[in-house]
Amino acid sequence: GQNIDQPTEMTATEGAIVQINCTYQTSGFNGLFWYQQHAGEAPTFLSYNVLDGLEEKGRFSSFLSRSKGYSYLLLKELQMKDSASYLCAVRVPNSGNTPLVFGKGTRLSVIA
Amino acid sequence: GAVVSQHPSRVICKSGTSVKIECRSLDFQATTMFWYRQFPKQSLMLMATSNEGSKATYEQGVEKDKFLINHASLTLSTLTVTSAHPEDSSFYICSARDEVSLEKLFFGSGTQLSVL
Numbered sequence: 001g002q003n004i005d006q007p008t009e010m011t012a013t014e015g016a017i018v019q020i021n022c023t024y025q026t027s028g029f030n031g032l033f034w035y036q037q038h039a040g041e042a043p044t045f046l047s048y049n050v051l052d053g054l055e056e057k058g059r060f061s062s063f064l065s066r067s068k069g070y071s072y073l074l075l076k077e078l079q080m081k082d083s084a085s086y087l088c089a090v091r092v093p094n095s096g097n098t099p100l101v102f103g104k105g106t107r108l109s110v111i112a
Numbered sequence: 113g114a115v116v117s118q119h120p121s122r123v124i125c126k127s128g129t130s131v132k133i134e135c136r137s138l139d140f141q142a143t144t145m146f147w148y149r150q151f152p153k154q155s156l157m158l159m160a161t162s163n164e165g166s167k168a169t170y171e172q173g174v175e176k177d178k179f180l181i182n183h184a185s186l187t188l189s190t191l192t193v194t195s196a197h198p199e200d201s202s203f204y205i206c207s208a209r210d211e212v213s214l215e216k217l218f219f220g221s222g223t224q225l226s227v228l
Contacts, residue, residue: 033217042118042205042219043156087155099146100207100217104155 002026004103006088011109012078020073020106022088030091033100034062034073037085046086047073075108083110115139116208118220125196126228133191133223135206141186142208146217147179150203159204162189196227 003025012018024032031050035043049055049064049071061074073086085105092101115138123131135145143164148156160181161169168181180192189208193200203224207217 040203040222040224042222044219045217089156099158099161100156101158102148102155107153 002090002092002101004088004090004101006086006103006106008104009107009109011111012075014078014080014110014112016078017074017076018078018108020075020086020088020108022071022073022103024069024071024088024090024103026090026092026101028093029066030093032062032064032071033089033091034060034071035087035089037087037105039085043087078110080110080112083108116142116206116218116220118206118223120223121221122224122226124226124228127197128195131193131196131225133193133204133206133225135189135191135208135220137187137208137218140208142189143186145183145189145206145208147181147189147191148205148207150205150222156205159191193225196225198227201225201227 006022033048034046036046037043046060047055047062049062052064052066054063059076064071085107087105088103089100117136117138119134125131145162147159149159150156158171159174162181162183164183164186170176178194183189203222205222206220209217
């Protein structure tokens with residue numbers, strides 16, 4: 001089976017830095033994604049890692065270690081609007097298709 | 113960027129009725145679309161993979177006769193929830209993969225289904 005673990009909830013202060021961790025055990029690996037999802041809305045793409053290392057995109061960075069089955073999403077200079085759920089997802093090869101398998105999401109609350 | 117349009121955004125229906133949800137890729141062709149379901153405070157669970165011109169592939173535990181998927185063209189996939197019951201109430205999201213930009217999926221805006 002597929003297993004993707006991430007913390008259920010986190011709280012951080014406006015202006016601070018927060019790191020959201022994700023570990024995965026899947027039957028194959030073809031890339032790891034981070035999505036942001038506000039309540040009642042569709043997920044929006046944040047980052048994609050397929051090779052080990054750090055990908056930086058503005059205030060957001062994502063890290064991947066394939067040997068450890070580990071990734072993190074780093075959010076800098078937190079803003080109130082960053083309060084949302086952050087979904088870690090792994091693309092798993094599956095009979096010619098490569099759907100995403102999602103973790104349960106981490107609900108981030110940014111407080112003043 | 114690529115856009116996926118999903119309609120309707122919200123449906124309230126009586127138990128026993130059928131509901132059709134449409135998912136369209138607006139500016140790209142999608143040979144593969146994925147349908148997810150999300151219960152409150154839960155993750156997105158893959159229901160089925162929709163392939164243009166062929167039968168959909170359903171995940172274990174998903175009833176193919178209840179959740180009918182049609183992918184008749186490269187830009188449109190539909191999910192029909194037949195004989196809906198209150199336990200089918202959920203947030204349904206479609207996604208499509210741009211065959212040129214394979215790295216990421218593009219999601220529709222989701223459909224909140226409430227069955228009374």
